[in-house]
Amino acid sequence: MEKSRFIALARKFNAVLFEENGLLSGALPLVVAGHTVGLVRAELLPLVRAASMFHVTEGAVTLDPALETPEARSAAMAELLQRWRTQENLVALRGWRNECYDVRASFSSAPLLKMERSATCVFGIRQYGVDLNGYTHHPERGFCVWIQRRSLEKPTWPGKLDNMVSGGLTSGLGLLEAVQKEAWEEAGIPEHLLPGIRSAGAVSICYRSERGLFANTEFVYDLELPADFTPQPQDGEVDEYRLMPVQELMELVCSPEFKTTSAPVTLDFLIRHGFITPNNEPRFLEICELLHVPLASAYSTGRLISGLQAIHG
Amino acid sequence: MEKSRFIALARKFNAVLFEENGLLSGALPLVVAGHTVGLVRAELLPLVRAASMFHVTEGAVTLDPALETPEARSAAMAELLQRWRTQENLVALRGWRNECYDVRASFSSAPLLKMERSATCVFGIRQYGVDLNGYTHHPERGFCVWIQRRSLEKPTWPGKLDNMVSGGLTSGLGLLEAVQKEAWEEAGIPEHLLPGIRSAGAVSICYRSERGLFANTEFVYDLELPADFTPQPQDGEVDEYRLMPVQELMELVCSPEFKTTSAPVTLDFLIRHGFITPNNEPRFLEICELLHVPLASAYSTGRLISGLQAIHG
Structure with missing residues (x-):
């Protein structure tokens, strides 16, 4: 192999x-x-x-x-x-x-x-969450993705790189409403940009840590942002936002800097947008499968x- | 349920x-x-x-x-x-x-x-194929997808509706080259539009018919076409092309008119582009799983x- x-x-x-x-x-x-x-x-x-x-x-x-x-x-x-x-x-x-x-x-x-x-x-x-990928076509840097650094105060994965917005589900809110709420709370996405948020699928994984078993499903959303917009941390859960050219993101997503359980959302994004392809990734099909572990059926x-x-x- | x-x-x-x-x-x-x-x-x-x-x-x-x-x-x-x-x-x-x-x-x-x-x-x-979704933002009809009707002369699924381009793999060609070749042969996509073809993932299914077992994996590609371009059948395998507003496609993909083993590519397209969502589809997660049956692992x-x-x- x-x-x-x-x-x-x-x-x-x-x-x-x-x-x-x-x-x-x-x-x-x-x-x-x-x-x-x-x-x-x-x-x-x-x-x-x-x-x-x-x-x-x-x-x-x-x-x-x-x-x-x-x-x-x-x-x-x-x-x-x-x-x-x-x-x-x-x-x-x-x-x-x-x-x-x-x-x-x-x-x-x-x-x-x-x-x-x-x-x-x-x-x-089984746990469910929502994730929002923020990206832009930057005039000089090309296709770029907004990545957050998690606050050092967070109880889990402090200081790690993470997708622009990620959160658990809030009781009583629909999924799209939950993403919109998190988009404001974490990244300060203003109201006029929220209608651009698009559902783009789901990823399911089966992770273990010293704490136990995480059978996680993330509902995935994409938002294309204007090149001159910068997300602003609002709620103390995010330390900073960085605009990352896709080649740099492809390196960093594999590094210990990146929150492991958020990496599947990034891989899925890179596959859907044509950056990880069967032409440049020999194990492409297995990766597609490992982003969609059949948790619903197994449970x-x-x-x-x-x-x-x-x-x- | x-x-x-x-x-x-x-x-x-x-x-x-x-x-x-x-x-x-x-x-x-x-x-x-x-x-x-x-x-x-x-x-x-x-x-x-x-x-x-x-x-x-x-x-x-x-x-x-x-x-x-x-x-x-x-x-x-x-x-x-x-x-x-x-x-x-x-x-x-x-x-x-x-x-x-x-x-x-x-x-x-x-x-x-x-x-x-x-x-x-x-x-x-196990069988592999390539599929190309062709779509356009039509000024009057909105987001539309190009769908082919298969020739009545085809040995399998004659006369059924199918994705714009779909084909087996040609020995000696890379995947992208195979899609480009089929895009010309089936739909007459001209050379200047071919660079717009983007890898967008893969779907794997496990179908049976009276003929036997089909453990099929399709490599999926998307191509956004200009609103004034119409695909032209070139090779006798396609009877006609129809531009279908996405709401109509969501009906037809479930009908017996549509080639069953091509439907997963369309469902995946409708999910990735935000038309089938967890908000409008109660069984969203199971559908995501059934588009990614773990064939690579099982085999x-x-x-x-x-x-x-x-x-x-």
Whole structure:
């Protein structure tokens, strides 16, 4: 096989799929109200077994069906996580956010329970976000992309390079509204430019860190900006914006400077806009696949582990 | 789950993945020189067993390793297929083309053998093609896409609607050169417009018909055309070109008028250009996945059946 920096990157942000005896080994799907919503890794099973709110069998960790409502499930989960936070040494919970995440069977279905956001990777819960690529045709520098440097104060990936705008979903907002809100809050994109925002697809990856499993789906948007416009950090989450010629971005996206879990959005952008092509990238097709890991199918069929491992493992 | 015409279409062009006891049931991977290159369905196993050039075990159909060179393999295959063509009643071979297809371990590796093109779906060999979406911003009709009607003389999908340009790969030509060649031959795109052709990604699907299994990957290209340019059929493979406003195309792509195996390229185009969005399509994420079935991984790991079934089956 020919070497490729991009395929090395794509395997890095899908590390779980390529680990031998890694995170998936001995892990069990987490089932809530009949839906597979997460993945509990083997080392956590003793902790989970000790919590009376779960039934652990050979094939699954099932949330006690006696917890019939989202409210009852959320309350039990909150109590458990507070106990783990003080009594157990889980890396993920050191990043406690006091912010709840709605756990759902699929993106558009009703919430099954709420869970402290920092705990979602402990349980391998699917996560969704929005990303906005800002770009311009610069008269001297050519096709350029706006890249942010994340604030050093951010709890995750401080100081790393990132796409112009990226954020989680805000409860109650539609996706386009969520992108527009983040576009203003992070980059100061003024109202008259917002109608230029275009939906451009989605990327799905399966990343692991010392904190846990990230089964992430990003809804991707593009915005072409006037050459004389500069994004302005508004909310303290961004340190600076840099306009990057596409050749420079193709180098930097592969470097440790770039937030690993945002790199797929950039690779997808570079593919869609004709910069990474089958002519210049020998592993082009595998990269396309690794930007679209079949998370929806793997989670909805409940064949999370067998599905992901059978393809890549 | 909410209903969606687009997801129904995406399942249709990936029918194999959703069949219970269907094509994959009892099928065996075809292994050539250590590489999984195809899938032999259960009903063909008696025929394959009777041919001395294969070893059939519980887990695989292996081409006799004594056939050490591409030439020896191609000759043995040609002889077998000629025999089948006269003695067996295989639907696929009724479309005999007298045209050879290079079977490879992956897109960019050396050919392992040549095989009559109409037989590739009998063996579930991966196929590659190029597709060019032609579009324009029309002053009165808005964003429009050029769609061809295939000639009634074509051996496959006669009279169906199809993308502006679509073709197989021509031996010895790079991908971009192949698109440019087809763009002239099918649509009469003149030389001065060819530099506008942009690589835009790839789609992979897993289709079945009465002829067999189509594990198809299309390299996708876009070309924005001047509003006053009309493609001209050149080579008798196209009956006519129609300029279609995007709303009309979104209807027609779901109809039986449209070539099913070309529809994924159109859906991908409509997603990348912001017409099918998570705001207007409830099953958006599943559609993105079904445009990028992990064929490269499933074939290269040899976990063709378990891999595809574990995810979707």
